[in-house]
Amino acid sequence: MIVLGIDPSSTSTGYGLIDHRRGTSTFVGCGCIRPKRTGDFGDRLVLLFDRMSALLSEASPDQVALESSFYGKDADAANKLGEARGVVRLAVKRGGLATTEYTPSQVKKAVAGRGQASKEQVQYMVSRLLRLDEMPRPLDASDALAVALCHIHRQSFQLDRKPSARSPEVEALLKRVVAR
Secondary structure, three states, X not given: OEEEEEEOOOOOEEEEEEEEEOOEEEEEEEEEEOOOOOOOHHHHHHHHHHHHHHHHHHHOOOEEEEEOOOOOOOHHHHHHHHHHHHHHHHHHHXXXXXXXXXXXXXXXXXXXXXOOOOHHHHHHHHHHHOOOOOOOOOHHHHHHHHXXXXXXXXXXXXXXXXXXXXXXXXXXXXXXXXXX
């Protein structure tokens, strides 16, 4: 299964592709979509949509994971991030895929073991987990790879979990409720 991780931004949207088969995750590629910071913001969103759509078409991922928004104190930046996230989600949906979202702390905890890890610690752990000779750069791309790894870890955990057996008391209660 090929997983596309995305770290959305209005200035530098990171993406990372990982092929996960038989319990092994293999680096496929990563990069950033960086619209020019000058000019009309709407034009930047169009460029982001077009490049994300092209990436989805070329990479043909099976699943897409997206880092959820981080809300800072700057309302204008938060609005622009929200618009960029919407454009990314639209491109993914138009590509026939759904997105699974993870908070920044979920991603950091899954990859670095603690939800308050720095970007550099996440970058280092991504390089170790994917057995890369060099650190993935830039940081937005390594963050996107971390999002993909988080998704893989969480999916693997859910697939490996076996439902616990219900106690006889719970089964009897369920039968009574359903019978009504």
